[in-house]
Amino acid sequence: xxxxxxxxxxxxDLIDKSAEPLKAYAILFNVQKKGIKAxxxxxxxxxxxxxxxxxxxxxxxxxxxACQNSxxxxxxxxxxxxxxxxxxxxxxxxxxxxxxxxxxxxxxxMKYSKYNLEFFGLCKKCR
Amino acid sequence: xxxxxxxxxxxxDLIDKSAEPLKAYAILFNVQKKGIKAxxxxxxxxxxxxxxxxxxxxxxxxxxxACQNSxxxxxxxxxxxxxxxxxxxxxxxxxxxxxxxxxxxxxxxMKYSKYNLEFFGLCKKCR
DNA sequence: TAACACTATGTAATAATATAACATTTATAA
DNA sequence: TTATAAATGTTATATTATTACATAGTGTTA
Numbered sequence: 001x002x003x004x005x006x007x008x009x010x011x012x013d014l015i016d017k018s019a020e021p022l023k024a025y026a027i028l029f030n031v032q033k034k035g036i037k038a039x040x041x042x043x044x045x046x047x048x049x050x051x052x053x054x055x056x057x058x059x060x061x062x063x064x065x066a067c068q069n070s071x072x073x074x075x076x077x078x079x080x081x082x083x084x085x086x087x088x089x090x091x092x093x094x095x096x097x098x099x100x101x102x103x104x105x106x107x108x109x110m111k112y113s114k115y116n117l118e119f120f121g122l123c124k125k126c127r
Numbered sequence: 128x129x130x131x132x133x134x135x136x137x138x139x140d141l142i143d144k145s146a147e148p149l150k151a152y153a154i155l156f157n158v159q160k161k162g163i164k165a166x167x168x169x170x171x172x173x174x175x176x177x178x179x180x181x182x183x184x185x186x187x188x189x190x191x192x193a194c195q196n197s198x199x200x201x202x203x204x205x206x207x208x209x210x211x212x213x214x215x216x217x218x219x220x221x222x223x224x225x226x227x228x229x230x231x232x233x234x235x236x237m238k239y240s241k242y243n244l245e246f247f248g249l250c251k252k253c254r
Numbered sequence: 255t256a257a258c259a260c261t262a263t264g265t266a267a268t269a270a271t272a273t274a275a276c277a278t279t280t281a282t283a284a
Numbered sequence: 285t286t287a288t289a290a291a292t293g294t295t296a297t298a299t300t301a302t303t304a305c306a307t308a309g310t311g312t313t314a
Contacts, residue, residue: 023271170300
């Protein structure tokens with residue numbers, strides 16, 4: 001595993017210690033004191049961090065969370081639970097789920113190289 | 128099933144006859160000749176169409192496609208295959224997949240009211 | 255019908271999310 | 285060391301989506 005660059009490390013640290021997913025401009029606001037001034041600097045670091053699997057993008061929220069699954073080096077097979085009230089997001093690590101989806105073939109026999117699954121519901125607290 | 132309003136019908140017809148997912152501003156451009164002039168008019172119709180399950184949003188693409196699954200009245204359980212080259216999107220209707228996911232419970236026993244799954248790979252033509 | 259609630263529409267302005275283009279610097283490897 | 289790739293810095297701009305406010309249509313029901 002390569003080391004992270006300066007900007008990548010700053011942004012990863014911020015996301016990693018956050019309790020909830022962070023949006024790009026929230027990240028920008030937070031790292032301006034560290035010298036990262038422009039959106040593009042944030043998006044470039046985010047792109048790289050997603051590419052190497054250190055963070056994931058929650059597509060339905062346009063937000064980013066740190067990978068909570070140490071074995072997940074690359075974002076090829078991701079599943080999340082999202083509370084529709086408090087917006088808490090948890091990465092699901094279920095061997096049976098990932099096995100099922102990784103092996104899933106559609107009618108045409110098409111096999112996929114990647115998937116992203118987002119579940120929505122109410123978390124314990126909000127129920 | 129309620130009838131669609133004028134704007135909803137115009138926008139649904141456009142999406143329904145499109146071979147690929149349409150983005151909101153592409154829709155706007157296409158319906159300007161029919162009197163829909165502002166983004167908000169498009170987004171309002173899209174929101175409603177998604178709500179009643181006539182269309183689905185492809186979250187990773189910020190684009191919309193007509194529901195290809197006649198039994199899918201509400202967008203509660205959606206799965207798509209997306210070609211990473213030609214961007215063709217197909218709605219997957221697999222009884223076993225939807226059964227598996229609808230019944231999926233995480234470690235905490237949390238059951239979900241909704242999910243969205245996006246598979247990525249190469250379609251037949253692009254392989 | 256009249257009153258009401260609800261849904262949809264129209265319009266302008268603006269917020270939020272993301273990328274293009276170009277110049278420069280730093281890290282890595284041959 | 286020289287070449288190459290990766291990362292950075294900066295400005296401008298493109299794309300996606302919402303707020304706020306005014307008006308009009310639709311359906312119920314008293």
